[in-house]
Amino acid sequence: MESGRLRQVYEEVLAEVDTGGFGPPAEGDLTAEQIVAHLVANDELMIEATEAVLAGSHFAYYDLQTIHRPQLDALVAEHGGLTGLAALLHETSRQLCALVERLGPAAQTPVETHLREGFTLVVDEVLPWERTLDLHARVHLPAHLEQLRALRPAGAAPAG
Secondary structure, eight states, X not given: OOXXXXXXXXXXXXXXXXXXXXXXXXXXXXXXXXXXXXXXXHHHHHHHHHHHHHHXXXXXXXXXXXXOHHHHHHHHHHTTSHHHHHHHHHHHHHHHHHHHHHXXXXXXXXXXXXXXXXXXXXXXXXXXXXXXXXXXXXXXXXXXXXXXXXXXXXXXXXXX
16 A cells, blocks of 8 residues: 555645634534544544555454544543644654655555545445455545634635
């Protein structure tokens, strides 16, 4: 599996996060801190799954637990807010991309995958791990990038 696209999308997300200056979300939406906490938690799960695939171990990938606000708020508090979470996201994304580069033919390993990202992404099936990583790069990360951009106050300079 080639990690170039994954790295590119992470660079866009990280540039947005590093720019900061986010305003409050609309009622019911996630804050910037909660979005980044979700991405960190998801990266940690994807790192575990990728390590398991590389080791030849069976693994089921569940992203369902990382979206609950109490867990996100706990991560925000644990890492001191957006600055600490941003540093952690830089590290987890780097780790995940490095592992993805090592996958080779193991990228085709079937992994029981359970994802739910609002109503836009619902997966509950066995997929080649490469396909789950592709969904992460093409759907999941860009969706959260758009959420972050929507939190930027009108007239604020976008990342780029």
